[in-house]
Amino acid sequence: MKKACCTLLCAVSLAATSSSVLAAEVTIESSTMLGISRLDVPGAAKENLLPTTEFLGLTANNLADGNLSLHFYGWGRADLADNSYNNDKTAGSLTYGYLQYRFNQANANARAGRLFVREGIVNEQIDGISARADLPMGFGLSAFGGATVHTSHISGENSDGKGDSLYGGRASYRYKGLLELGVSGVYESDAPTLVTRTAGDYRRVGGDVWLTPTHKIDVIGHSSYNTETDKFAEHSYLLNFKPTEQLVLTGEFNQLRDQSYLYSWTMFSGAALNPNHKSSSVGVKASYTVNNNLELAADFKHYKREFDSANRFGGDVRVNYKDNSVRGGIGYHYLDAGADFALSGNPSASYHEVRCYAMHDSKSYFAAIDLLGDFFKDKIYNENSAWEASASLGYHITPAVALSGDVSYGRNPRFTEEAKALLRLTYNYTTVGGKK
Amino acid sequence: MKSFKLLLPILSIAGLIGIAVSCAQLKTIPGLPASHPESLAVGQQVNCAECHEDQQKGTMKAFSAFSHSQAFVKNHRFYATSDDRLCATCHKSSFCADCHTNKIEMKPSTRYGDRPDREMPHRGNFMTLHKIEGKLDPASCYRCHGRANNERCVACHK
Numbered sequence: 001m002k003k004a005c006c007t008l009l010c011a012v013s014l015a016a017t018s019s020s021v022l023a024a025e026v027t028i029e030s031s032t033m034l035g036i037s038r039l040d041v042p043g044a045a046k047e048n049l050l051p052t053t054e055f056l057g058l059t060a061n062n063l064a065d066g067n068l069s070l071h072f073y074g075w076g077r078a079d080l081a082d083n084s085y086n087n088d089k090t091a092g093s094l095t096y097g098y099l100q101y102r103f104n105q106a107n108a109n110a111r112a113g114r115l116f117v118r119e120g121i122v123n124e125q126i127d128g129i130s131a132r133a134d135l136p137m138g139f140g141l142s143a144f145g146g147a148t149v150h151t152s153h154i155s156g157e158n159s160d161g162k163g164d165s166l167y168g169g170r171a172s173y174r175y176k177g178l179l180e181l182g183v184s185g186v187y188e189s190d191a192p193t194l195v196t197r198t199a200g201d202y203r204r205v206g207g208d209v210w211l212t213p214t215h216k217i218d219v220i221g222h223s224s225y226n227t228e229t230d231k232f233a234e235h236s237y238l239l240n241f242k243p244t245e246q247l248v249l250t251g252e253f254n255q256l257r258d259q260s261y262l263y264s265w266t267m268f269s270g271a272a273l274n275p276n277h278k279s280s281s282v283g284v285k286a287s288y289t290v291n292n293n294l295e296l297a298a299d300f301k302h303y304k305r306e307f308d309s310a311n312r313f314g315g316d317v318r319v320n321y322k323d324n325s326v327r328g329g330i331g332y333h334y335l336d337a338g339a340d341f342a343l344s345g346n347p348s349a350s351y352h353e354v355r356c357y358a359m360h361d362s363k364s365y366f367a368a369i370d371l372l373g374d375f376f377k378d379k380i381y382n383e384n385s386a387w388e389a390s391a392s393l394g395y396h397i398t399p400a401v402a403l404s405g406d407v408s409y410g411r412n413p414r415f416t417e418e419a420k421a422l423l424r425l426t427y428n429y430t431t432v433g434g435k436k
Numbered sequence: 437m438k439s440f441k442l443l444l445p446i447l448s449i450a451g452l453i454g455i456a457v458s459c460a461q462l463k464t465i466p467g468l469p470a471s472h473p474e475s476l477a478v479g480q481q482v483n484c485a486e487c488h489e490d491q492q493k494g495t496m497k498a499f500s501a502f503s504h505s506q507a508f509v510k511n512h513r514f515y516a517t518s519d520d521r522l523c524a525t526c527h528k529s530s531f532c533a534d535c536h537t538n539k540i541e542m543k544p545s546t547r548y549g550d551r552p553d554r555e556m557p558h559r560g561n562f563m564t565l566h567k568i569e570g571k572l573d574p575a576s577c578y579r580c581h582g583r584a585n586n587e588r589c590v591a592c593h594k
Contacts, residue, residue: 027528029528029530031547033542033547035542035546053541053542055541055547057528057530059528061470071528071529073529073530073533075541077541086591091541093537093538093539093541095530095533095537095538095539096529096533102470103462103467104467105462105463105464105465105466105467106462106463106465106466106467107465107467107468107521108462108467116529116532116533116536118516118517118520119517119518120517120518121517122517123517123536123579124583125537125538125584132521133462134462134465134467135462135465136461136462136464136465143448149538149584151538151539151583151584151585151586151587152539152586152587152590153590154586154590155590155593155594156594160586162583167444168444169447169448171447172518177497177498180497180518182518185444185447187444202583208517208518210497210518212497212498212501215498215500218501220514220515220518221514222517234575236514238511238514240501240507242500245485245500248505248507248508250507250511252511254575256575258574261575261578262574262578262582264582264583265578265582265583267586267589267590267593268593279573279574279575281573285506285507285510287505287506287507289483289505295505295506297506297507299510303572303573305571305572310572316506318506318553327553329552329553335568335572337568337572340571341568341571341572342568343567343568349568349571349572351565351568355559357552357553359550359551359552359553366550368549368550368551368552369552370549370552370559372559372560374560374561374564374565380564381564386560386561386564386565387560388559388560388561390549390552392549392550394550404550406546406549406550408549410560410561412560412561412564413561413564414561414563414564418561420546422546422549424549424550
């Protein structure tokens with residue numbers, strides 16, 4: 001896999017540099033990062049870490065008859081000093097790599113390769129194909145199928161607990177701009193048998209809705225049903241109310257049946273959870289845009305599980321000036337949660353969180369600072385708080401090339417002190433147009 | 437379960453027939469453009485209603501619903517699952533994959549240390565906090581780590 005990733009990265013890099021040969025609109029995005037940190041964990045040898053990571057993306061549009069495009073994104077890492085993670089000096093992953101044919105009408109497209117599918121209750125990554133189209137009279141249809149993209153093996157097992165193939169799709173109907181209804185499903189082949197955990201087959205059907213009775217109100221959400229447990233897995237709904245153009249009020253309701261929703265989460269043997277246990281949350285948020293430079297938000301959320309309940313509330317302020325070149329924000333939240341949510345031995349899990357940041361972009365340089373503090377009601381591992389301060393400074397060498405560096409320092413219950421630095425060289429070039 | 441296994445192929449076949457029948461009429465159905473005609477400023481909290489008063493021809497939903505208020509950003513999952521084709525007119529897939537991916541190399545907040553405005557998750561010392569947040573709302577973990585991106589999880593959850 002690593003060899004394949006490296007080969008693919010090299011091949012795409014070469015292809016990218018010869019964009020004129022491809023005669024296409026080509027976008028290249030590259031980030032080369034050198035992380036610098038020192039681990040000093042009590043009882044263990046000190047480690048110097050110098051991981052170098054390359055993130056590389058390529059999009060080539062207007063291929064063939066103009067409707068074909070190639071999309072590629074992946075990363076590779078090499079450790080220049082001690083191993084930054086597990087026993088491997090190198091690692092890599094192909095995040096996606098697919099060909100897409102996009103039709104000019106009906107939002108129709110077909111894709112083949114490694115790709116993400118987000119349709120109704122479906123949110124998957126496959127090595128396979130997908131297609132979608134709007135149909136006459138407001139109907140729409142999409143379908144996908146292929147091989148499951150496997151992840152790391154669960155500890156003590158020879159698999160990640162997932163089946164080897166995955167397919168599904170979504171059918172939808174919309175009525176003018178008022179209503180959209182969708183029915184979707186996902187079916188994975190049988191999950192492997194595990195030694196120490198309970199594996200559950202991943203099979204769900206569900207429905208989604210988008211209702212806009214007036215321009216001021218939207219109701220969006222979905223429910224999913226686990227066909228293995230024969231019970232609902234999730235209800236998740238959002239109400240948006242915009243009494244004025246500046247004010248957005250949202251209400252959110254989420255409820256899941258633990259076993260049915262987490263059924264295929266092998267790491268925690270989701271299939272073995274109590275079938276009657278439910279988790280739910282209800283939240284409200286108000287977001288007010290005072291003017292183009294200032295936005296205020298306040299939120300409250302109530303969490304309920306079988307064993308306890310908790311509340312979180314707080315607010316955020318966002319500002320921007322000078323055509324968005326100066327941006328900043330400050331936020332405060334408090335989680336009020338009891339002992340059942342706490343780390344073992346603690347009487348509560350409550351904590352305050354404060355965050356503020358500021359940043360500035362210009363044609364020549366860019367800079368950012370970011371401060372985050374968590375203040376625990378009861379000490380965690382004998383620490384009252386965790387905080388981190390980060391600063392970043394960068395310079396645009398050319399409009400397409402930028403060099404930047406980050407430094408951060410913090411104290412937290414996990415590491416008494418944590419200092420990190422990162423050097424970043426980015427290259428973003430688009431021959432014509434382009435997306436962020 | 438058997439009924440589900442039976443139903444899915446039938447629905448798929450019906451869908452293919454529907455597509456075949458409808459193909460002749462597809463040219464009359466409007467679609468979204470491949471990309472937004474004007475590039476938007478990086479970091480801009482896009483307000484679609486500044487320029488658009490109508491509904492999108494491609495999805496028939498009001499443009500104003502997609503303005504990037506704080507509420508929208510917080511709840512973007514609701515919009516992405518039915519309208520990622522609209523997201524794609526401005527954002528490449530890599531924009532989503534910065535967080536939502538199968539195997540991630542570094543925390544998004546570390547990778548984008550120069551972009552604190554993107555509100556990347558797991559900022560600061562989340563390793564400690566996840567022991568609280570995971571109990572509070574297991575779905576919030578599962579959505580990203582349940583069926584993907586579990587490499588760091590398996591290191592400790594044995």
